[in-house]
Amino acid sequence: MNNAKDFFLFCSGVDRTILDQVPSDENKYLGIGGTIFFTGVLAFISAGYALYTVFDSYVMAVLFGVVWGLMIFNLDRYIVSSMKSKGGFFGNFMVALPRIAMAVLLALVISKPLELKIFEKEINAELIVMEQETFKAQEDRIQARFNDRIAAQEAEIAQLRGELAAKTLARDEAAAAALAEADGSGGSGIRNMGPIYRAKQATAAQAQAELVATQAELQPRIDALLAEAAALRSEVSSEITGLQRSAYGGMAARIDALDRLGSRSNAIYLASIFIMLLFIAIETAPIFTKLISPRSPYDHLLNEHEHVYEMAAKESITVRANEVKNRLRTHTEVGIHQTTADIAAKKAEIDHTLRQHRESLGARGYGLG
Incomplete structure (x- = not known):
């Protein structure tokens, strides 16, 4: 049981060191983690079926399904864990809006292959008609x-x-x-x-x-x-x-068949819409859970924890900036002083040379007189 709990908490992306201080929030993040995990499972099934229709290979379908499922799982986990409750619904909503858009896109990608599997019998019957239409068009050409x-x-x-x-x-x-x-x-x-x-x-x-x-x-x-x-x-x-009578049933053909079925049957069209909405709801559920939930003790502790690091970082940056400013000021003032001293020494040297020159000229004049 503890292993399962630890796994789902890992799926939620929660910070365990902070959560251990507020166990009252544990159930919330267990639910979020479970939703993220099963979304990844659905993504695996969806991608596996989609790849099987393309390659007709269980090995390719499973391998790609695992990769796709893990990618969706990791992306969902990041989307949810990166949301921070800062207080105020509209402020949080604007922060969550790009994440919601991405979640909706992922839901659409995941739902389509599963729609094709759900309506597989109807699609296979429609594919026979489409196949005959394609062959007839080839013969007519x-x-x-x-x-x-x-x-x-x-x-x-x-x-x-x-x-x-x-x-x-x-x-x-x-x-x-x-x-x-x-x-x-x-x-x-x-x-x-x-x-x-x-x-x-x-x-x-x-x-x-x-x-x-x-x-x-x-x-x-x-x-x-x-x-x-x-x-x-x-x-x-x-x-x-001699026409190639290859199997007619790829991914694009099945999507086209489902679209044709939906255009002729309101029941299939509405069922397809509801399936898509269901996956959108599943995919966006963790985000909306965090969005509509009031700030919990975990959120306050996390905010405090991040604030400490933020302030420490600002302090460190300020200290370093001041040190740099002081060093620059020191170098500047030393440079100015050094330049002033060099100018004064140069002037003294020039004045001494001029005095010697005048004295030399005066001595020569006295000797002539």
Whole structure:
């Protein structure tokens, strides 16, 4: 029990030497430490699941999850332990505001992979639809590259077949007219094979010859176009078959699937929002606990302890500053005095030289006189 208590107090970042003097605050920091610890555990689970969806490796997921969980744990511990109650809610709130913003950001990062795990079944079903849509889009892009060429070939084939059909129709009509003239069912209405029949028969023969000539001219082109179109369709089919049908279910795809589900279902959207708010509440709970709690004996002792060091530091800094000022003043005044003495000595030397020079000039003048 003591080991667990010591561990959670360590998680809270409390100073044990100060807390031992005020045991009434122990439960408060045990609760804060427990919250920080379990936030780190949730971060480990979240990161582990996120990495498993990326690498499909339990080893990588566990290793990265441990690193991420420890990092979040250490960051939360620092955020909470660095908050000092100085008195006054608004003053404390302004101090805590950057920490709250960071806690909210961490909550959003932690909550998203766990949301994906909670809605995993719904997301897997949506991923199947998204996968089919992706494959269909890939197939459409391939077909779009060939559609214009295939359509042009099919249009030309239709045009050539239309010419053949027109020639065939003309031949059939001419042959029918000659037959009707021969049996008396049409034309002149007289059953015979006279000049009129022979003329119509000649027309039919000419139409047949034109049809044969047109077929000989157009059919090879039609066959070539049909072969080209078949080759293009085969190429389209080959490229579609060769598409990489890799597993569709990475982190980005799952987030997109969850977003699509939320846009269609208010229940899923609201559930996702509430999960995110839950993690924000968990992550910011230690900060708000310290923020709304009145100053406890621990806070007063901690403030006093820090104030002693602060005053000692100010005193030491002041003493050192004064010592530096005194040394500078001493050096300055000594320097000024030294300079003044040097100037006076230099003046005396110059005056002595000038007197000697004048005396020398006076002696020379006396000797001349």
